Amino acid sequence: MTDHVTASYVIETSLPLERAAEVLAGEQSTGTFVRVERESGAVRARFAAQVESLEEIPMTDASALPGSVGDPALRRRALLRLRFPLDNFGPSIPNLQAAVAGNLFEIKELAAIKLVDLDLPVAFAERYGGPRFGVAGTRTLVGREQGAMIGTIVKPSIGLSPEQLAEVVDELARAGVDFIKDDELQGNGPSAPLAARVAAVMPVLKRHADRTGRMPMYAFNITDDIHLLEQNHDLVVSAGGTCVMVCINMVGLAGLAHVNRFARVPIHGHRAMFGAISRSDQLGFSFRAWQKLARLSGADHLHTNGISNKFYESDAQVLDAIAAVRTPLDGIGATVPVLSSGQWGGLAHATYRAVGTTDLLVLAGGGIHGHPGGAAEGVASMRDAWASAERGESVDQALAASPALRRATELFGPPRD
Amino acid sequence: MTDHVTASYVIETSLPLERAAEVLAGEQSTGTFVRVERESGAVRARFAAQVESLEEIPMTDASALPGSVGDPALRRRALLRLRFPLDNFGPSIPNLQAAVAGNLFEIKELAAIKLVDLDLPVAFAERYGGPRFGVAGTRTLVGREQGAMIGTIVKPSIGLSPEQLAEVVDELARAGVDFIKDDELQGNGPSAPLAARVAAVMPVLKRHADRTGRMPMYAFNITDDIHLLEQNHDLVVSAGGTCVMVCINMVGLAGLAHVNRFARVPIHGHRAMFGAISRSDQLGFSFRAWQKLARLSGADHLHTNGISNKFYESDAQVLDAIAAVRTPLDGIGATVPVLSSGQWGGLAHATYRAVGTTDLLVLAGGGIHGHPGGAAEGVASMRDAWASAERGESVDQALAASPALRRATELFGPPRD
Numbered sequence: 001m002t003d004h005v006t007a008s009y010v011i012e013t014s015l016p017l018e019r020a021a022e023v024l025a026g027e028q029s030t031g032t033f034v035r036v037e038r039e040s041g042a043v044r045a046r047f048a049a050q051v052e053s054l055e056e057i058p059m060t061d062a063s064a065l066p067g068s069v070g071d072p073a074l075r076r077r078a079l080l081r082l083r084f085p086l087d088n089f090g091p092s093i094p095n096l097q098a099a100v101a102g103n104l105f106e107i108k109e110l111a112a113i114k115l116v117d118l119d120l121p122v123a124f125a126e127r128y129g130g131p132r133f134g135v136a137g138t139r140t141l142v143g144r145e146q147g148a149m150i151g152t153i154v155k156p157s158i159g160l161s162p163e164q165l166a167e168v169v170d171e172l173a174r175a176g177v178d179f180i181k182d183d184e185l186q187g188n189g190p191s192a193p194l195a196a197r198v199a200a201v202m203p204v205l206k207r208h209a210d211r212t213g214r215m216p217m218y219a220f221n222i223t224d225d226i227h228l229l230e231q232n233h234d235l236v237v238s239a240g241g242t243c244v245m246v247c248i249n250m251v252g253l254a255g256l257a258h259v260n261r262f263a264r265v266p267i268h269g270h271r272a273m274f275g276a277i278s279r280s281d282q283l284g285f286s287f288r289a290w291q292k293l294a295r296l297s298g299a300d301h302l303h304t305n306g307i308s309n310k311f312y313e314s315d316a317q318v319l320d321a322i323a324a325v326r327t328p329l330d331g332i333g334a335t336v337p338v339l340s341s342g343q344w345g346g347l348a349h350a351t352y353r354a355v356g357t358t359d360l361l362v363l364a365g366g367g368i369h370g371h372p373g374g375a376a377e378g379v380a381s382m383r384d385a386w387a388s389a390e391r392g393e394s395v396d397q398a399l400a401a402s403p404a405l406r407r408a409t410e411l412f413g414p415p416r417d
Numbered sequence: 418m419t420d421h422v423t424a425s426y427v428i429e430t431s432l433p434l435e436r437a438a439e440v441l442a443g444e445q446s447t448g449t450f451v452r453v454e455r456e457s458g459a460v461r462a463r464f465a466a467q468v469e470s471l472e473e474i475p476m477t478d479a480s481a482l483p484g485s486v487g488d489p490a491l492r493r494r495a496l497l498r499l500r501f502p503l504d505n506f507g508p509s510i511p512n513l514q515a516a517v518a519g520n521l522f523e524i525k526e527l528a529a530i531k532l533v534d535l536d537l538p539v540a541f542a543e544r545y546g547g548p549r550f551g552v553a554g555t556r557t558l559v560g561r562e563q564g565a566m567i568g569t570i571v572k573p574s575i576g577l578s579p580e581q582l583a584e585v586v587d588e589l590a591r592a593g594v595d596f597i598k599d600d601e602l603q604g605n606g607p608s609a610p611l612a613a614r615v616a617a618v619m620p621v622l623k624r625h626a627d628r629t630g631r632m633p634m635y636a637f638n639i640t641d642d643i644h645l646l647e648q649n650h651d652l653v654v655s656a657g658g659t660c661v662m663v664c665i666n667m668v669g670l671a672g673l674a675h676v677n678r679f680a681r682v683p684i685h686g687h688r689a690m691f692g693a694i695s696r697s698d699q700l701g702f703s704f705r706a707w708q709k710l711a712r713l714s715g716a717d718h719l720h721t722n723g724i725s726n727k728f729y730e731s732d733a734q735v736l737d738a739i740a741a742v743r744t745p746l747d748g749i750g751a752t753v754p755v756l757s758s759g760q761w762g763g764l765a766h767a768t769y770r771a772v773g774t775t776d777l778l779v780l781a782g783g784g785i786h787g788h789p790g791g792a793a794e795g796v797a798s799m800r801d802a803w804a805s806a807e808r809g810e811s812v813d814q815a816l817a818a819s820p821a822l823r824r825a826t827e828l829f830g831p832p833r834d
Contacts, residue, residue, distance in 0.1 A: 029602065030573045038585065043576035047608075063480045065696055067729025087608050088575050094640050094667035095604030098689050102601055102664070105692025106728035156447045158505050159460035168455065184519055185446065187512030191464075191504045223511050226643060226675035247519070250511035252669020258643035272515050275522025276701040277693050279482055283700075284693040311523035312484025 003086035003121040006052060007100040008289075012077045012112035012282065014070025017054055021080050023109045025049040028099050029088060047088055049099075052081040065282055068111035075111050091123035093293055094254050105283060112282030115289045124296050125331025128257055131300040133266035134333045135359045138300060141242045141266065142178045143214035148348070148358040148386040150379060151179030151217075153340070153365040158185045162192055162200035169201050173208040173216050175376035176383070177368070179361055182221035184247050184272045194220060194232055202239040219245035219268035219301075226255055230262050237264050246299075249273035253297045260298025268338070269299030279312060287321045295325065295335050301361055306339035307351055308416060319354050326359070336361050343367050345385035345405045346415030349398065352389035362386065373407050380404035385415070420503035420538040423469060424517040425706075429494045429529035429699065431487025434471055438497050440526045442466040445516050446505060464505055466516075469498040482699055485528035492528050508540035510710055511671050522700060529699030532706045541713050542748025545674055548717040550683035551750045552776045555717060558659045558683065559595045560631035565765070565775040565803040567796060568596030568634075570757070570782040575602045579609055579617035586618050590625040590633050592793035593800070594785070596778055599638035601664050601689045611637060611649055619656040636662035636685035636718075643672055647679050654681050663716075666690035670714045677715025685755070686716030696729060704738045712742065712752050718778055723756035724768055725833060736771050743776070753778050760784050762822045763832030765802035766812050775807055790824050797821035802832070 013020035029049040056078050064072040082100075089095035101115050139145050154160065154168055172180055188194045201218055209215035222232035222244045229251065233244050245268040248256050259267060271294075277284035287304075294302055304321035305313050313321075322337040337360050339351065344367030352358070364382055371378030384402035395415045399406050409415065430437035446466040473495045481489040499517075506512035518532050556562050571577065571585055589597055605611045618635055626632035639649035639661045646668065650661050662685040665673050676684060688711075694701035704721075711719055721738035722730050730738075739754040754777050756768065761784030769775070781799055788795030801819035812832045816823050826832065 030576055038573060038577065038581060043573055047573075047576035061480060063478060065729070066698055067696070067731065087606055088602065089604050090606040092604060092606075092641050094642065094664065095606065097667045098601045098604060098640065098664050101693065102667075102689035103692070103728070105690065105696055106722075106730070108727070108729040156455060156460055156464075159447050159464035160455065164455060184515045185505065187506050187509060187515060189504055189507040189509075189512065223515065224509050225511065226671050227678060247511065247515050250514045250519075250669075251671045252667075254643050254668045255671050261644060272519035273522065275520070276518065279484070279522055280697050280700050281483055283697050305523075310525070311520070312482070312525040313523070314484065 003123060005084045005086060005096065005100065005121065006119040007082050007084065007115060008117040009080045009082065010057070010077065010112065010114045010116050011080050011110050012059070012064065012075045013110055014068070014072065014074045015109050017056065017076055017078050020109050021051045021054050023107060024080070024104055025051055025082055027107060028102065028104055029084065047085060050083045052083045055079045060281065062282055064111035067108050069108050072111065077112070086121055086123065091121070091127045093124070093128065093257065093297065101285065114281065114283055114286060116286040118289045118292050120292065120330070122330045125329065128296040129260065129298065130296050130332035131267070131298055131335055132263070133300040135336050138217070138266050138336050142217045144178050146358070147390065149178040149361045150382045150386070151181065151361050151363045152177055152368040153181050153183050153363055154186065155183070155365050155369045157183035160192065162196040165192065165197060166200040166204050169204045169218070171375050173205060175379040177216055177379050179217045179219070179363070181219035181245055181268060181363065184221065184270045186221055188224050188232070194222065195235060198235055198239045198241065202241060206240060215242065217243045219243040221245045221247070223247040223250050226251065226258065229255065229259050233259065233263060241265065243268050245270055247272050248294055248299065253293050256294065256299065257297040263298065266300035267298050268301040269294055269303065271303045275312070287317070288324045291321070291324050292329060295329065295332055299335055301336045301338050303338045303340060305341050306343045306347060306362070307354070308347055309341035311341050322355050326357070334359070338363060340365070344412045345381035345408050346412055348382070348385035349389040349395050350416040352386065358386065358390055367408070367412070370411060371408055372410050373404060377404040377407060381408040420540060422501045422503060422513065422517065422538065423536040424499050424501065424532060425534040426497045426499065427474070427494065427529065427531045427533050428497050428527050429476070429481065429492045430527055431485070431489065431491045432526050434473065434493055434495050437526050438468045438471050441497070441521055441524060442468055442499055444524060445519065445521055446501065464502060467500045469500045472496045477698065479699055481528035484525050486525050489528065494529070503538055503540065508538070508544045510541070510545065510674065510714065518702065531698065531700055531703060533703040535706045535709050537709065537747070539747045542746065545713040546677065546715065547713055547749035548684070548715055548752055549680070550717040552753050555634070555683050555753050559634050561595050563775070564807065566595045566778045567799045567803070568598065568778050568780045569594055569785040570598050570600050570780055571603065572600070572782050572786045574600035577609065579613040582609065582614060583617040583621050586635070587621045588792050590622060592796040594633055594796050596634045596636070596780070598636035598662055598685060598780070601638065601687045603638055605641050605649070611639065612652060615652055615656045615658065619658060623657060632659065634660045636660040638662040638664070640664040640667050643668065643675065646672065646676050650676065650680060658682065660685050662687055664689050665711055665716065670710050673711065673716065674714040680715065683717035684715050685718040686711055686720065688720045692729070704734070705741045708738070708741050709746060712746065712749055716752055718753045718755050720755045720757060722758050723760045723764060723779070724771070725764055726758035728758050739772050743774070751776070755780060757782070761829045762798035762802035762825050763829055765799070766806040766815065767833040769803065769806035775803065779803065784829070787828060788825055789827050790821060794821040794824060798825040
């Protein structure tokens with residue numbers, strides 16, 4: 001029995017479901033729009049994608065994707081599992097994607113087509129290796145063996161000079177933060193190039209490390225053209241930096257896997273642009289499918305959003321994403337979920353109750369920088385709240401015990417219970 | 418006056434349009450969800466994205482994207498042009514994308530958000546260079562200075578042994594085809610690895626070149642992990658190959674730009690997976706916006722689909738895509754449009770009338786392999802039809818003069834007029 005990949009899709013179609021599934025399977029393996037010479041039975045038996053299961057599920061109210069054939073009112077929706085022989089592409093993520101996530105999004109027989117899960121043989125883990133640091137490696141470097149790791153994003157996102165950045169980092173390090181990251185908008189532009197940021201930030205971090213014995217992890221955004229990634233990484237590491245951030249969709253999953261070949265520090269995987277392939281329920285990738293590829297490709301940390309975030313995702317989606325990246329895959333350990341967007345101390349109890357772990361990076365931008373008492377109180381409010389949540393206390397107990405958390409409510413309103 | 422990038426979006430929102438535009442501009446430049454220290458007036462003046470124009474346009478029937486706030490019935494739709502200072506990211510395509518196509522797709526104040534165009538300063542062309550071969554370079558290598566370049570895709574897409582592939586290529590070369598490509602599903606898998614395909618195909622092509630003085634261009638699919646791209650390219654070129662194919666979305670635009678740094682032959686840009694970011698009218702990228710980045714990154718050829726294709730795109734979308742890749746950009750010449758999917762000779766007249774040029778690669782898979790008279794008649798039917806179209810003849814004149822085209826109608830029905 002040869003290895004295979006199983007791809008799960010949610011589809012909608014006005015055709016008979018079985019017919020639509022066959023169109024999809026044919027398009028993505030041996031078929032074209034007419035039967036051709038040499039597409040023999042033997043070729044089809046060995047290389048054709050096979051329908052493993054097809055289960056009708058309830059329709060939603062969403063309108064059909066543009067260009068789909070048939071009467072939209074006759075649409076039905078199904079969960080389709082297709083099995084592809086691994087030999088069709090080998091354990092190569094780029095070539096896998098051509099099969100499981102290529103032209104199929106354009107098939108007009110389908111009024112919706114979303115890749116919702118992927119089951120991959122261990123050959124992928126053997127080839128790509130996955131994250132090298134993960135939870136344990138990150139905790140060691142951060143110097144925080146227990147409890148939620150509390151971090152923040154440099155704000156304003158862009159516009160700070162390297163000198164101003166150093167001031168902000170100094171303030172955050174004094175405040176006792178575990179982790180700081182460049183905003184994804186802060187790349188390698190002329191007003192604050194990576195080299196200048198590294199030169200400004202690292203001496204500040206080292207000074208704090210000398211003082212406290214613990215250096216906050218700073219995720220420098222090394223995103224740029226492929227041939228610059230290694231030198232950007234080396235610049236960070238040679239200056240003593242302990243993390244690099246990669247905007248995965250800007251360098252591609254292939255670019256991430258490339259960084260993973262030379263990275264000597266954890267890779268902080270930012271998912272900017274992910275909404276373009278995932279926000280529609282009818283098109284693209286679910287986070288559950290995509291994160292498997294990102295983790296195989298080496299993401300030690302992966303953004304999942306947090307509950308009550310400022311973006312479109314529901315809490316249920318966020319919690320599913322956090323659970324997904326924490327679930328070991330065949331040959332690949334857990335990645336650290338990065339909770340961000342609209343986060344503050346008042347979300348700790350509700351989050352902890354739902355996820356049951358503190359193996360998390362919880363990032364608050366405005367929630368720390370914008371705290372009425374300043375960044376130090378912002379960090380304290382986060383740490384107090386997470387420690388209280390982990391002890392199983394109520395929100396009221398946390399509020400009673402933490403002046404910093406109480407003060408945060410002046411800006412952010414009551415905590416979520 | 419500093420350089421800037423202008424990004425055009427179609428948005429929908431239940432908020433006042435101006436308010437939604439400000440949320441978007443803030444999120445993608447200096448803002449976060451609360452005003453923070455150091456987000457000074459000076460920082461905002463220099464780095465904030467500015468609303469250049471905001472024009473209401475008619476709503477469509479499509480339902481709102483998931484997670485958008487407000488009453489969907491109150492939605493309005495607008496064309497929004499945002500201006501970003503180039504200094505925010507510099508002329509780096511990956512970092513540009515974080516600004517113009519990053520987290521914004523997740524903004525819940527927007528019920529639709531699609532990047533429909535980009536105006537980029539010449540600094541991008543200076544950094545990336547764009548295609549090195551384009552129309553003229555491709556025509557020279559193909560040995561076809563005039564008329565549509567007629568090509569095909571190896572079919573069945575996958576499953577042929579290298580020996581069978583050599584047979585197919587021999588047949589196609591005898592048939593007089595200008596161009597042959599690997600299917601995008603044919604990557605570098607164990608049953609027909611790239612090295613074996615190159616070894617099988619190149620002697621066949623060279624034999625035909627010796628006979629005719631002209632070698633068909635074969636686009637070998639070199640798509641794979643980043644560190645394999647250069648050796649895959651070199652394998653093709655050292656064997657005398659004249660084209661490499663890259664699945665752009667599988668290696669990322671960054672991967673394409675990487676290939677363009679060492680490519681010594683034209684890069685055939687396949688767009689598989691593009692549907693995931695473009696099929697929805699409410700999310701992702703238009704082809705017009707995306708193709709600018711793909712061309713800057715080096716695509717000599719770019720798939721546009723053809724009219725009457727088997728995918729979801731309308732003829733209007735296809736024709737707009739063909740026009741887009743043929744329009745020179747500041748510092749960048751035209752890319753060869755690749756018309757494919759469901760193409761056959763009977764579409765030549767309608768296509769030529771609409772596009773007014775033969776600077777095209779017209780690919781027929783089933784239309785050549787599946788022709789009732791075999792591949793040679795398939796190629797003849799395509800070439801006869803395009804030559805007739807270019808002479809300004811009617812479809813009936815073409816049918817009267819070409820037995821191969823007449824025979825094609827037995828399978829494909831009457832030509833489009």
